[in-house]
Amino acid sequence: MPCLIRRAGPEDTVALAALKLRTFRETFVEGDMDMGYDPDNLAHFEAESYGEPAVAAQLADPRRAQWVAVAADGTLMGYAHAGPCKLPHPDAEPTHGELYQFYVARKWQGAGVGRTLLDAALGWLAEEMPGPVWLGVFSGNHRAQKVYAARGFAKVGEYAFKVGEQYDHEFIFRRD
16 A cells, blocks of 8 residues: 655644554454553553654654654554663663664555665664664564564563553573
8 A cells, every 4th residue: 555654743733643543442442452550550651652752752752763654644654763772681782773763553554665764764773773683572462573573673571561560471582
């Protein structure tokens, strides 16, 4: 499906926050990987991670970059978010790059949107933060793990990802 991939800016805050919330819910609340989050924990996490103030702060951070895939009608189809590594791994350094988030709305999965978004994020990381690229992925998200493995990422660790007061079992992947 043809789409425009562009760097997200402050003008995208409202639509990007809505897309982030929707894709998170499609993946971990409504989909096959329903995590059974406690409603209070979920509400706290969603506000902290995907609320408009959080997304506006991410977009304003010069160390980070986000890209959006935009359909012909202006609808945001997916996004990628990258910046300095913050994963809890003994070999990870803030000078290394990390792919923080990478989601495509369910409606457009399998249409090549994700490939172009991932290319944009990895290309930026290669230029801005040469060296290893890191990411965290839910241990039960086998589809995403296959995508990352096909791009040269390998599992190098594990950690607990906090969602409210709950923790998800995550894998740490790295590509050198």
